[in-house]
Every structure is written in C-alpha cells, then in structure tokens.
Amino acid sequence: MPEPHAPLPTTSSPPPAADHVDFRDGTFHGPVVGVQHHTTYTSADGGFGLADPASRPVAAEADPVAFGVRPVRRPGVHDPLPPYVRRDLDAVLSGWRERHGLLVVTGGPLTGKSRTAWAALLRDTPPGTRVYAPAPGTDLRPLPSLLRGRPGHYALWLDELEGYLGDHGLTAGLLAELTALDVPVVATMTDDVYDEHRFGSGAAPRLLSRARTEAVSSRWSAAELAGLTAAGSPLLDEALARRGTTGVTQYLALGTELAELLLRARLSTSRHPYGRLLVRAAVELTLCGVTGGLRRSLLEQAARRYPAGRAASHRESFESAIAWATELRHGLTGLLVASPRPDHTVWRPYGSLVADAERYGPLTRVDREIWRAALDGTKDSADAHEAVRATGRAAFEASAEAGDPEALRLMALLAEHPSEQLSWYRRAADAGITELAARVGELLLAEGKPEEALPYLRTAAEQPDAAPATARLLGRAHLALAETWLRRGEQGGDLEAAQRLGDLMLGRGDLRAAGNSYSTAESHGYPPAARGRGMHLLLWGEPAEAEMYLARAADAGDPIAATLRKNLRSEDARGPRELETSLEDTMMESVYPWDHTHLGHLREKQGRFDDARAAYEEGHAAGDPYAAHRLARLLHRHGCTEEAAEWSRKAAAGGYPGTATAAAPPATPPPDQEAPPPPTPAPDTVRE
Numbered sequence: 001m002p003e004p005h006a007p008l009p010t011t012s013s014p015p016p017a018a019d020h021v022d023f024r025d026g027t028f029h030g031p032v033v034g035v036q037h038h039t040t041y042t043s044a045d046g047g048f049g050l051a052d053p054a055s056r057p058v059a060a061e062a063d064p065v066a067f068g069v070r071p072v073r074r075p076g077v078h079d080p081l082p083p084y085v086r087r088d089l090d091a092v093l094s095g096w097r098e099r100h101g102l103l104v105v106t107g108g109p110l111t112g113k114s115r116t117a118w119a120a121l122l123r124d125t126p127p128g129t130r131v132y133a134p135a136p137g138t139d140l141r142p143l144p145s146l147l148r149g150r151p152g153h154y155a156l157w158l159d160e161l162e163g164y165l166g167d168h169g170l171t172a173g174l175l176a177e178l179t180a181l182d183v184p185v186v187a188t189m190t191d192d193v194y195d196e197h198r199f200g201s202g203a204a205p206r207l208l209s210r211a212r213t214e215a216v217s218s219r220w221s222a223a224e225l226a227g228l229t230a231a232g233s234p235l236l237d238e239a240l241a242r243r244g245t246t247g248v249t250q251y252l253a254l255g256t257e258l259a260e261l262l263l264r265a266r267l268s269t270s271r272h273p274y275g276r277l278l279v280r281a282a283v284e285l286t287l288c289g290v291t292g293g294l295r296r297s298l299l300e301q302a303a304r305r306y307p308a309g310r311a312a313s314h315r316e317s318f319e320s321a322i323a324w325a326t327e328l329r330h331g332l333t334g335l336l337v338a339s340p341r342p343d344h345t346v347w348r349p350y351g352s353l354v355a356d357a358e359r360y361g362p363l364t365r366v367d368r369e370i371w372r373a374a375l376d377g378t379k380d381s382a383d384a385h386e387a388v389r390a391t392g393r394a395a396f397e398a399s400a401e402a403g404d405p406e407a408l409r410l411m412a413l414l415a416e417h418p419s420e421q422l423s424w425y426r427r428a429a430d431a432g433i434t435e436l437a438a439r440v441g442e443l444l445l446a447e448g449k450p451e452e453a454l455p456y457l458r459t460a461a462e463q464p465d466a467a468p469a470t471a472r473l474l475g476r477a478h479l480a481l482a483e484t485w486l487r488r489g490e491q492g493g494d495l496e497a498a499q500r501l502g503d504l505m506l507g508r509g510d511l512r513a514a515g516n517s518y519s520t521a522e523s524h525g526y527p528p529a530a531r532g533r534g535m536h537l538l539l540w541g542e543p544a545e546a547e548m549y550l551a552r553a554a555d556a557g558d559p560i561a562a563t564l565r566k567n568l569r570s571e572d573a574r575g576p577r578e579l580e581t582s583l584e585d586t587m588m589e590s591v592y593p594w595d596h597t598h599l600g601h602l603r604e605k606q607g608r609f610d611d612a613r614a615a616y617e618e619g620h621a622a623g624d625p626y627a628a629h630r631l632a633r634l635l636h637r638h639g640c641t642e643e644a645a646e647w648s649r650k651a652a653a654g655g656y657p658g659t660a661t662a663a664a665p666p667a668t669p670p671p672d673q674e675a676p677p678p679p680t681p682a683p684d685t686v687r688e
Contacts, residue, residue, distance in 0.1 A: 050142055053150050056130035059122055067133050068159035068188070069114045070253045072235060073260075074352070076359035082235045082252070084119055085227045087112075089214055097124040100212035101179030102170075104161060104187045106194045107216035109330040112249035113188040114159055116216050121155055121186045129153040136163025140170055144177040154183050161187035162197060165204050172206045191215060218247030242351025246332050255352030258335055262353065273312040275321035277303040279335045281373075282349040283357050284366050288374040289391030290384060293339050293346025296322075298377035305369035322347070363395035368410055375413070389414050400424065405431045412436075418443060434459060438470045445473060450480035479504070490517060495526035502532050511540055527553075531561040543568060576605040594619070597627040604634060625654025 064081065065071045071080035096103050105117040121131070130152060134140065140156075147154055156178065158164045170185065178185060189197075194213070197204040220228065228236050228248060235252070243251040265276035281302035282294055290298070300318060303309050326334040326347070336347040371392060378384035392414040399407035405428055412424035422443040429436040441457035444450070457474040460466055483504055489497025502517035514536050521529035534549030547568055553561030574582070580602040587595050600615030612634060619627030632647035 050132070050134070050138070050140075050146050053130060053132075053147060053152070053154060056132055056154070059125060059129045059131045059155065060127065062131060064115065064118050067114070067118060067131070067157055069118055070110070071256070072252050073256045074359075075259065075356045077235060079235075082233045083231045084115060085224065085231050085236065085248075086119075087116055087216065087224055088221050089116060089216055090119060090123070093120045093124075093212075093214060095124065096120065096212045097184050100210075101183075102175055102185045102187065102207070102211040104189055104194065104208065104211045104213045105216060106189050106191050106213060108191055108218055109332060110250040110253040111216045111218045111247060113190075113216050115249070117159075117186050117188050118157075121157065121184075125155050125184065126153045129155050131155050131157050133157040133159070134164070136160070137169075138164070139168040140164065140174060141168060143183075144174070144181060147181055147183060154181075156183060156185040158185060158187040160193075161189045162193050165197065165207070167203075170207060171203055172210060175207060175210065187211075218250055220248055238352075238355050242355055244333070244337065244351055250330075250332055251352060254329060254333060254350070255356070257329060258350060258352060259356055261329070262335060272316060272321060272324040273308070274303065274316035274318070275324040277306055277309055277312050278318075278321050279325050279349060279353070280306070281370065282336055282347060283353050284370045285374050285377075286349055286354050287357055287363055287366055287391075288371055289388040290374050290378060291387060292384070293341065293348055295344065295346055295377070298373065299347065301377060302370055302373040305367070305373055363391070368406075368413060371410060371413055389416060400427075403427075403431060405433050409433060409436065418446070422447070429456060434463060438467070438473065441470075441477065442473055445477060445480070450477040450484070453477045454481065490520060495521045495524050496528070499526060499529040499532060502529065502536070506532060506536055506539075511536060515540070527556055530556065531558050531564075534561065535564065538564075538568070576602045580606075591622075593622060594624055594626070596622055597624050597630065600627065600630060604630070609634070609638065620650065620654075623654075625651045625656035628654060629656050 069081065072082065073080060093103070103117065103120060105113045105120070107113040107116075121129075132143070132154065143156070156170075158170065161170070164170050164187075170187075175185065194208070198208045198213075199205065225240065228240055236248070239248045239251040246254065262276065262279060264270070265272055265279075270276065278299050281299055285294055285298065285302055296318070300313070304313055306312075322336070325336040326338050328334055333350050335350060335353065337350055339346050339348065371388075374388045375385065378388055392410060396407040396410045396414070400411040408424055408428035408431060412421050412428060415421035415424055422440065425436050425440050425443065429440045437456040438460035441453040441460060444453035444456065454474075454477045457470065457477055460470045461474045463470075483501065486497045486501040486504065490501050498517045498520040502514045502521065505511075505514035505517060514532070518529050518533040518536055522533055530549045530553035534546045534553060537543075537546035537549060540546075547565060550561045550565040550568065554565050580599065583595065583599055583602065587599070596615050596619035600612045600619060603615055604612040613631060616627045616631035616634070620631070628647045628651035632644045632651060635641075635647060636644035
C-alpha cells in the first residue's frame with residue numbers, strides 16, 4: 001500500500017501567484033473578467049502531488065500484499081503468503097527490462113498475475129530499486145519531472161493497469177519519458193480487459209503495442225508442479241492435493257474468499273441460512289468419511305439435524321439454498337461443486353473448506369447427529385458405510401479407551417455389531433452419561449439378560465424426562481425376571497408360583513405353557529388355580545369344561561370367576577347384525593383406527609359383498625393394512641384374482657405381517673377359520 005510521504009522538495013519553479021490580479025497598467029474597451037487557474041495533482045497517498053521519491057519503499061524489502069498480491073487468510077494459516085514457486089514464464093521474462101520499458105502480465109481470474117509480475121520486478125531491477133505504486137486515477141504526468149536528476153533506481157508498479165489509462169495516466173508519451181529515465185513500468189491486467197484495450201480505440205492500443213506482454217496460465221506444467229512439491233509448504237501441498245479443477249493460485253485465492261463468505265453467512269441478517277447449513281453439512285459429512293458425491297436427501301437430512309436446521313429450511317427453500325451454495329465465484333467454483341450423474345445430481349464441498357475444517361479442530365467436534373446421518377445415508381453402499389465407520393474409529397478410539405464419555409458414545413454409534421455396541425454404550429453409561437442407561441438396558445434385554453438390564457432401566461426410568469418407552473422396558477425386565485423366578489418356584493414345588501406362572505403365560509397368549517402350569521397347581525389341589533384353569537379352557541375352545549372350573553372358583557368366593565361364568569351362560573349373545581348396529585352407533589361419536597375394518601368383517605359375515613368392500617376400502621384409507629388383507633381375501637373368494645393380488649400388495653406395502661408376498665393372492669381359508677388378528681405394532685425402541 002502507498003506509504004505517507006514527505007513534502008515535495010523545493011524547486012526553481014516560479015513563485016505561486018498572489019491571490020489577486022493587477023490590471024492597473026491595462027487598457028480595456030469593455031467589461032473584463034479575471035480568471036485564476038490552479039492545477040493540482042492527487043496521489044495514492046491522499047495528498048496533493050506525487051510523494052517524495054526517497055519515501056518510496058525498496059522493492060526487496062516491501063510487502064507484496066501492499067502492492068496487490070492476494071494474501072492467503074484462512075483459519076489456522078498464519079503466513080499470508082506461501083513461498084513463491086517459479087513458473088515457466090519466469091524464464092521467458094528474464095531480461096525483459098533490457099528491451100522493454102513496460103511489462104504487462106495478463107491472465108485469467110486469480111491466476112497469480114500480480115505475484116508473477118512482482119517476481120519479475122524483483123528479478124530484473126537493480127538492488128535498492130524504489131517502487132512507486134500510485135492509486136488508480138492518480139495524475140502521473142509530474143512523475144518524470146519528479147524523478148529527473150534524482151539518484152538511485154525507481155520503478156512504477158501499476159496493478160490492474162486499466163485504472164491508470166487516460167490523458168492524465170500512463171500514455172505512450174509518458175512511457176517514453178520514463179524509459180528515457182530508466183524507470184521501468186510493471187503492470188497487470190486480466191486477459192479480457194487487456195484485449196478490450198489493446199484492440200479497442202483511443203490511446204491505449206498505442207501504449208500497449210509497445211509493451212512486453214505475457215500471459216500467466218492457470219494450468220501448471222510438470223516442472224512447475226515439481227517445484228511446488230519441493231517448496232515444502234503445507235499450504236502449497238494442500239493446494240496441490242485439493243484444488244480439483246481449479247489452479248493452484250486460484251485455489252489459494254478462492255480459499256480465502258470462500259472462508260469469509262461462509263463466515264459472513266452466519267450473521268442473523270444472512271439471506272441464506274439454509275444454504276450455509278447445507279455447506280456445513282457437506283463439509284462435516286466429508287470429514288466423517290463420506291467420499292464421492294452427496295445426494296440431496298443426505299444433505300437435507302444432515303442439515304436439519306443442526307439445532308437451527310428445521311427453522312432455516314422453512315425460511316429458505318432447498319432450491320434457493322443450493323443455488324447460492326453453488327454460485328460460481330470469479331467464474332471458477334462455488335462453495336459446493338455440483339457433479340451430475342445419470343440419475344441425479346450430487347454435490348461435494350470445495351476442497352479448501354474441508355481443509356479449513358480439518359485445521360479448525362478434531363473430528364470429535366462434529367455433532368454425533370451428523371455421524372448418525374453419515375451412517376444412515378451410506379447404508380446402501382457397504383464400502384461407503386465402512387469408510388465412515390473406519391474414519392470414526394480412527395478418530396475416537398484412543399479417547400474412548402481413555403474413558404472420554406463423548407468418545408465412548410460415538411464409538412457405540414459407530415459399532416458394527418450389537419454386542420460391540422452394547423459394550424461401548426455400557427462403558428459410556430457407567431462413565432456418567434445417564435441418558436444412555438435406557439439404551440443399555442434395552443440391548444441387555446435383547447440379549448436375554450433382564451437381571452443385568454434392571455439397574456440401568458431403573459436409573460433411566462427415574463430421570464425426570466424419561467421416555468414412556470423406558471417404563472415399558474423396565475416392566476418387560478420385571479416380567480422376564482418374574483417368569484424366571486416363578487418357574488424356579490414351580491420347579492421347587494411352590495403351587496402359588498405355578499398358578500401365577502400360568503396367569504403370566506395366559507396373558508402372553510402361550511396357552512400350552514399356561515395349561516401345563518395350571519395342571520401342576522391343580523394336580524396338588526391348589527384352589528386359586530381354578531379361575532385361571534377355567535379361562536385357559538375357555539380360550540382353548542372348551543366352554544363346557546371351562547364352566548365347571550369357573551363354578552368351582554365362584555363357589556369359593558371368587559367374584560371375577562362368578563362374572564365370567566354368568567357371561568358364559570348368558571343367552572343374550574349378539575349376532576353379526578346386532579354387533580354391526582352397535583358398532584355403527586359407537587362410530588357416530590368416535591372412530592377408532594380399526595372400526596371400519598371390523599364393520600366390514602361383520603358385513604362380510606352376513607354375505608353383503610358390496611357393503612363389506614366399501615367398509616374395507618374405508619379402513620385401508622384410514623391406515624389399517626389389515627383392511628386391505630381382508631378385502632384381498634374377499635375378492636379372491638369371488639374370483640377377482642387380479643384385483644385381489646393388487647390389494648394383497650397394498651396390505652404388504654402397508655406393513656401387514658399376515659401377507660407373505662405382495663404379489664401372491666391370499667389363500668382361501670376354510671369357512672370356519674378367521675383371518676389372523678390385526679398386526680401388532682413393533683415395540684418402540686429407546687433411541688440414543
């Protein structure tokens with residue numbers, strides 16, 4: 001940057017005019033107007049006139065950044081300029097000053113024009129050369145007079161030469177004066193701007209026709225790349241590895257700009273909050289080991305897992321966000337780089353963003369929800385899925401072994417087998433992450449270890465924010481333990497244990513096991529077993545025998561047995577028509593999820609095909625896949641096999657477990673055989 005300058009030295013120029021004009025000796029024949037003209041020259045230093053030559057910096061000691069060379073400002077990078085690597089053009093430019101007074105280095109966006117031109121200035125000017133770098137628009141006409149007769153060597157530096165053209169700037173005449181004074185001029189221009197001025201109209205073509213002009217390419221030759229590797233700069237090594245389709249210098253400049261762009265997008269006034277999170281998600285998914293392109297579904301899933309993700313996705317559409325993220329900067333690249341595939345478009349983050357994130361901190365700072373998204377999003381690719389696991393294990397295993405609770409949690413998330421997952425979760429819960437206790441208990445239950453699960457589930461259930469599923473799991477553990485100990489009591493001859501085990505088995509629906517336990521109690525004449533035995537026989541389809549046991553229990557003073565016996569002997573049992581009317585009346589007040597299907601069932605029993613079909617269709621529309629299953633059976637019995645197969649597929653698609661395959665029509669059951677019961681939802685799992 002231009003430095004402050006001392007006042008211009010005193011010269012032998014005429015003294016300044018006074019602030020009045022003396023007309024006393026003039027002869028006038030009409031009105032006279034006196035006009036006083038003042039000429040001023042502005043400089044890069046913000047004052048009047050060009051700075052004292054002695055105040056100009058020596059080229060070899062100057063900071064190139066102050067003269068327009070783009071600095072590298074990235075997170076964790078302290079040196080704003082990596083070492084200069086010689087370009088093939090350097091050899092071509094060697095000795096340019098001997099034959100040309102003006103050197104113009106051109107090139108595309110961010111190709112390193114200024115750095116190459118500065119290297120040429122340093123290489124081909126004498127030691128101690130002082131450099132003038134005026135601001136665009138400075139009047140350069142006084143420069144020859146200012147330098148004429150001055151000791152030492154001087155050069156004029158005009159980065160982006162187009163800002164210095166015109167009558168008051170650099171002209172062919174001024175260049176001739178400077179050349180005569182042995183003052184070289186080094187300038188830069190983009191290729192497009194150079195062509196516009198070189199082959200346009202006005203005075204610029206005449207000036208540029210006298211220049212030594214060379215273009216810097218964004219592509220690096222094998223020799224240049226070898227020099228890049230030999231430089232021993234981590235930043236240059238990074239550029240070589242991550243530049244993608246951009247050049248090395250373009251990578252370095254873009255990295256600075258993209259880092260600032262992403263940082264600015266964090267402001268509350270940003271118009272692209274969702275776009276920023278998509279970029280962040282892309283970077284962190286890449287850190288997690290998701291290589292190759294990132295699909296839209298994975299990007300959205302990960303972005304919405306950030307605390308502000310869902311709100312941001314409501315403020316900005318995906319289309320707007322991805323357009324901002326992929327917008328080309330300097331015509332080269334966006335924050336995200338799109339890569340079309342035959343079936344869809346995928347994206348990846350620009351390499352500098354990933355490098356910045358790696359310097360910013362360890363992988364342990366990536367939220368576990370992003371790791372979860374990475375694992376979920378790669379399930380369809382075994383190699384990608386394992387790559388995520390391997391990346392995570394390498395990052396967290398040492399910390400986990402040292403007892404770090406968060407690392408233990410993430411190792412459990414990354415575990416491939418349930419037993420391995422249980423081991424990590426258990427260590428994490430034991431290390432104090434109480435919210436994992438429920439997950440540990442659930443996994444222990446799945447392994448058939450209710451006694452080990454019980455303390456974890458009790459700890460989880462006692463938390464103020466415990467999920468209802470935790471209480472259910474705790475109940476399951478107690479039931480499993482109850483069965484274990486009641487069976488042991490039964491085996492030891494305890495008749496109450498046998499009776500209660502029978503009740504437990506009856507409630508589970510295991511009629512055979514329940515019958516065995518009741519028989520044990522009955523064989524020893526244990527009275528409380530009578531009611532359970534009666535209920536067992538009733539479910540077994542033996543109402544007459546069941547009535548005898550219920551009578552025994554009722555006569556012994558069991559009120560529940562008495563009620564069951566009364567209902568069993570009642571002659572007021574309702575038929576399908578009465579049940580249908582009762583169900584229709586009930587549905588006028590409130591409708592349960594299965595009501596339409598049950599209504600169809602009752603109408604089917606009465607042989608009302610169309611009415612049953614209508615009810616089944618309503619049941620399916622209400623979300624009951626069992627309705628589709630029953631309608632498929634009904635249609636098959638009436639010879640509508642193709643339509644039956646279609647409804648069978650709908651039942652399977654809805655998750656009905658009674659349909660073996662979606663394509664096969666259901667078999668026709670015997671007239672006295674009912675369809676399987678409606679599907680029971682799978683138990684909720686406690687999610688870490």
